[in-house]
Amino acid sequence: xxxxxxxxxxxxxxxxxxxxxxxxxxxxxxxxxxxxxxxxxxxxxxxxxxxxxxxxxxxxxxxxxxxxxxxxxxxxxxxxxx
Amino acid sequence: xxxxxxxxxxxxxxxxxxxxxxxxxxxxxxxxxxxxxxxxxxxxxxxxxxxxxxxxxxxxxxxxxxxxxxxxxxxxxxxxxxxxxxxxxxxxxxxxxxxxxxxxxxxxxxxxxxxxxxxxxxxxxxxxxxxxxxxxxxxxxxxxxxxxxxxxxxxxxxxxxxxxxxxxxxxxxxxxxxxxxxxxxxxxxxxxxxxxxxxxxxxxxxxxxxxxxxxxxxxxxxxxxxxxxxxxxxxxxxxxxxxxxxxxxxxxxxxxxxxxxxxxxxxxxxxxxxxxxxxxxxxxxxxxxxxxxxxxxxxxxxxxxxxxxxxxxxxxxxxxxxxxxxxxxxxxxxxxxxxxxxxxxxxx
Numbered sequence: 001x002x003x004x005x006x007x008x009x010x011x012x013x014x015x016x017x018x019x020x021x022x023x024x025x026x027x028x029x030x031x032x033x034x035x036x037x038x039x040x041x042x043x044x045x046x047x048x049x050x051x052x053x054x055x056x057x058x059x060x061x062x063x064x065x066x067x068x069x070x071x072x073x074x075x076x077x078x079x080x081x082x
Numbered sequence: 083x084x085x086x087x088x089x090x091x092x093x094x095x096x097x098x099x100x101x102x103x104x105x106x107x108x109x110x111x112x113x114x115x116x117x118x119x120x121x122x123x124x125x126x127x128x129x130x131x132x133x134x135x136x137x138x139x140x141x142x143x144x145x146x147x148x149x150x151x152x153x154x155x156x157x158x159x160x161x162x163x164x165x166x167x168x169x170x171x172x173x174x175x176x177x178x179x180x181x182x183x184x185x186x187x188x189x190x191x192x193x194x195x196x197x198x199x200x201x202x203x204x205x206x207x208x209x210x211x212x213x214x215x216x217x218x219x220x221x222x223x224x225x226x227x228x229x230x231x232x233x234x235x236x237x238x239x240x241x242x243x244x245x246x247x248x249x250x251x252x253x254x255x256x257x258x259x260x261x262x263x264x265x266x267x268x269x270x271x272x273x274x275x276x277x278x279x280x281x282x283x284x285x286x287x288x289x290x291x292x293x294x295x296x297x298x299x300x301x302x303x304x305x306x307x308x309x310x311x312x313x314x315x316x317x318x319x320x321x322x323x324x325x326x327x328x329x330x331x332x333x334x335x336x337x338x339x340x341x342x343x344x345x346x347x348x349x350x351x352x353x354x355x356x357x358x359x360x361x362x363x364x365x366x367x368x369x370x371x372x373x374x375x376x377x378x379x380x381x382x383x384x385x386x387x388x389x390x391x392x393x394x395x396x397x398x399x400x401x402x403x404x405x406x407x408x409x410x411x412x413x414x415x416x417x418x419x420x421x422x423x424x425x426x427x428x429x430x
Contacts, residue, residue, distance in 0.1 A: 042129065042360050045325045061322040 002081050003055055008074045015050045016070075019043050029071035037070075047073075057081045092222030093261030096215065098430045099161070099226075102154025103397035104147045104254045105384065106138040112248060119244040126248045131359020135251030135385030137236040144176040147254035148187045148232045151393075155228065156191070158430065159258035163191045166258070167224025169198040170214055172207025172389040174284075174418070175234045176200065187230065197224065204282070205355045205417025206272070207231050207389030208255070209425060212413075213270040215259035226260040231389030238284065240315035249358070250316070251385025255393025257430070268342030268426035271334050275420045281322045282418040286314040316418070327361045327416055331424075332368040335414045338424035349375050350409035351399060351429065355416055356381035356391035376404050388417060396429065405429055 003011065013027035020039050033039040039047060044067075048059050051073065057080045059067075067073045111134050112123040127133060138147065148171065156163055171184040184198035203210040208231040215227035235250035259267070290311050335354075339346065352375050354362055359381055366377055378395035387394060392413050399405035407429055414424035 040129065041321055042324050045321050045328075046364060049325065049329055061319070061325065064321060 003077070005074060005078060008055065008077050009070065011054050012047070012051060012070055012073060015047050015054065019046050019050065027070055029069065029074060031070050032068055033070070033073075034068070051077060055081050090222040092218075092220045093225070094220070095262040095265045095267075096219035096259050097262035097264075097266030098212075098257045098427055099260045100155045100157070100159025100258045100430050101393055101397045101400065102151045102156070102158055102256045103390075103394045104150035104154075105394070106136040106142045106147065106252050108137050108139055109134050110137045115241075115248045118241040119247050121244050121248070129358075129360065130249060131362075131379070131382055132248055132385050134383050135248075136253055138234050138252040142234075142252070144173060144232050144234055144254075145183050145186045145190065147234075147252070148183070148230045148256065149190045151232070151254035151256040152187060152191050152228055152230060154397075155256040155258050159226070159260065161226055161258060161260070163193045166191075166193040166196050166226050166228050168196050168215070168218055168227045169193065169230070170211040170227060171198075171200045171230045171232060172203055172211045173200060173232045174202055174204060174207075174388060175237055176232075177237070184230075188228075191228075193228070196228075203389070203421050203423070204419055205357065205386075205388045205391065206415035206419070206421040206423045208392040209270060209272060209413060209415040209423025210421075211389075212257070212259065212267065212425065212427075213272065213423065216267045219259055219261055226258055228256060228258055229393075230254060230256045231387075231391070231393055233388045233390050235316065235386070235388060238314065238316045240285075240313075240317070243315065243317065245320060246315070246317060249386050251387045253384060253387045253390045253394050255387075255390045255397060257393055257396075266428040268338065268344070270423055270425045271338040271341055272423035273421070278322070278326065278420045280319070281326070281420065282316065282318040284314050285317055286311060288314070324358075324361060326420065327357060328364040328368055331414060331416045331422060332365050334416075334422055334424050335365070335369055335412060338414065338426055339412060342426035344410060344412075344426050346371055346375070348410060349412055349426075351376045351378070351405045351411035353378040353392055353395050353399070353411055353413045355414065356384060356395055357386050357417070389415075391415075400429060
């Protein structure tokens with residue numbers, strides 16, 4: 001079953017917490033991965049791969065650079081999840 | 083008529099008998115890299131784990147570094163140079179395509195007249211060479227094979243590219259592969275993904291610098307002057323390479339373990355290509371290697387030396403006592419091509 005927006009944000013929060021050690025409550029839709037959450041370009045790849053597995057979605061490298069905020073990633077996953 | 087051809091007879095198995103390395107004398111700290119790029123020591127360390135690397139001086143040519151490393155490997159193996167039946171050199175940074183540098187190295191080490199040739203397999207070059215060597219030893223075309231990975235990547239580094247200026251280093255690593263009574267080099271899991279050729283590449287082909295007349299083409303006066311062309315360097319798409327290296331290569335590493343019939347619990351040492359500490363760390367995590375497995379982290383003080391990185395890291399682990407002779411090691415190389423090669427070996 002497809003995840004809801006809230007479930008995706010919560011899932012991303014857990015992933016970012018696991019990879020970058022950021023408290024889950026800090027991971028909110030308006031936050032920028034790079035500027036606010038200490039997720040650098042390489043950690044972003046780990047976040048993306050973890051999100052792919054968790055939400056059964058493919059996020060090609062070309063699209064990763066457009067995912068600036070948690071909201072961007074959430075919308076992308078909402079739209080592309082199978 | 084089809085004549086009957088005598089079958090070849092080689093050793094039952096092959097093993098790595100000795101390893102040797104050469105690191106150029108000049109150590110280059112991150113501070114020196116910062117002369118040309120807007121970055122910081124902290125940024126470089128956090129993205130790559132690299133603190134220092136060795137850059138070769140004018141005298142430390144590809145051949146000179148190889149001869150030094152080979153000498154140590156030969157001594158470590160306890161053989162004499164004239165017993166070597168083949169010399170395989172993997173490099174992408176020997177700037178004369180003809181003749182192969184392997185022949186000069188074979189001559190300089192006093193190996194007599196062995197088969198000698200270069201291969202180009204980027205950062206997977208050591209595994210490719212090792213696989214060829216194993217085949218030669220077991221089919222009888224050579225009793226002992228010298229395999230060298232050698233690079234002067236400083237010559238192919240764009241010092242003004244903040245994404246790669248800090249990454250590469252120079253050096254040579256060598257092993258002797260010879261006969262064994264027990265299987266000591268596992269099946270190689272290797273391959274190429276040419277559809278991803280653009281992710282790691284040399285920016286400009288050498289013929290861009292041609293100023294003499296081109297066959298069937300324009301004269302030099304109609305071509306861009308070479309000084310107007312930026313010197314070639316190795317570039318890469320960082321995120322795409324990182325994803326491939328960590329997640330796809332972890333699968334290949336697992337396949338190599340499975341092919342050798344070795345479980346992670348039986349493993350003593352993991353020697354991945356020393357591309358970047360972040361790749362190594364993520365790979366270890368993805369592979370779920372037991373904590374007691376020693377992981378090569380030579381990249382911190384050697385940088386990324388492409389084909390040389392695995393034998394250099396192997397030599398250092400053995401020299402520092404972090405690994406010992408007889409240990410079971412998983413080695414995996416991956417890089418430009420894209421190409422990869424992974425196998426399980428018994429350390430010399």
